[in-house]
Amino acid sequence: MITPADAAYPERLRELQKNAPQQLYCIGDIGLLQYPCAAVVGSRKATAYGKWAAYQAGRILAEYGIVTVSGMAYGCDAAAHKGALDSGGKTIAVLACGADVCYPSSNQSLYKRILRDGLVISENPPGTPPLRGLFPKRNRIISGMSDLVAVAEAGVHSGSLITAGQALEQGREVMAFPGNITSASSLGCNLLIRDGAAPVTAPEDLILQLGRELRAKVPADNAVLSGEEKEVFRIIKENMPVSPDRIAEKSGLDIRRVNAVVSILEIHGLVIRSGDRILVAK
Helix, strand or coil: CECCCCCCCCHHHHCCHHHCCCCEEEEECHHHHHCCEEEEECCCCCCHHHHHHHHHHHHHHHHCCCEEEECCCCCHHHHHHHHHHHCCCCEEEECCCCCCCCCCHHHHHHHHHHHHHCEEEECCCCCCCCCCCHHHHHHHHHHHCCCEEEECCCCCCCHHHHHHHHHHHCCCEEEECCCCCCCHHHHHHHHHHHCCCEECCCCHHHHHHCCCCCCCCCCCCHHHCCHHHHHHHHHHHHHCCECHHHHHHHHCCCHHHHHHHHHHHHHCCCEEEECCEEEECC
16 A cells, blocks of 8 residues: 555656545556556447557557556456557556456456556555445546546446546546547547547557657568458458458458458457457557
């Protein structure tokens, strides 16, 4: 446990003054509290697009040495943590329950990964159950310890909008991934953009918003792919998120062959699966 009197306590949270948590219970690499941080949040009932957006946000932040902060919830939060960890980066999970309580319980494997390669924190004592009223309070910590809050996907009643509102009150930057205007899942993000949040047109926008310079891109090395693999990759790029059945229809390949080719593309780090859909990873 650390308090504002401890050197390990993050300076960004001290800035919240009376609203700062009076103690943080921590499990993992406490040194991450001193790293540059950005929050990635979004809907629990995320679509494939929302999970992709959150994963890509975590990935790009990791590539630039920025710690991804989120709440380890279903959907976008979990995808953001995984994007950071899969890219060799670090992540902090801020829980509304005790730091020793894995919530939701189905995220047990993710929780263990974060304990090993990141940090889990909570202002609540060990053993505290995930009571409903604790989640809005938790959100102020997610935004407060971050220089930027990115909303990957949010409906109009999403708790992520509470986090975004708290971020604005705290003087933090807010960005949102735009979505289809006919999609209820994207309405919250589109409203944030309408009201002044910066749109994320590419994951690299997060880095630019943080005042960092982009490194030269290294394009995907398609030369290592066969003609069949290049064709499937092209179909995925032009139609994502796309199902294996749709790829089979467009390529003329047997569905078993499609799945085999997609697995090869996954090994190369070119695509990722999100539920029953496939998306370009970079």
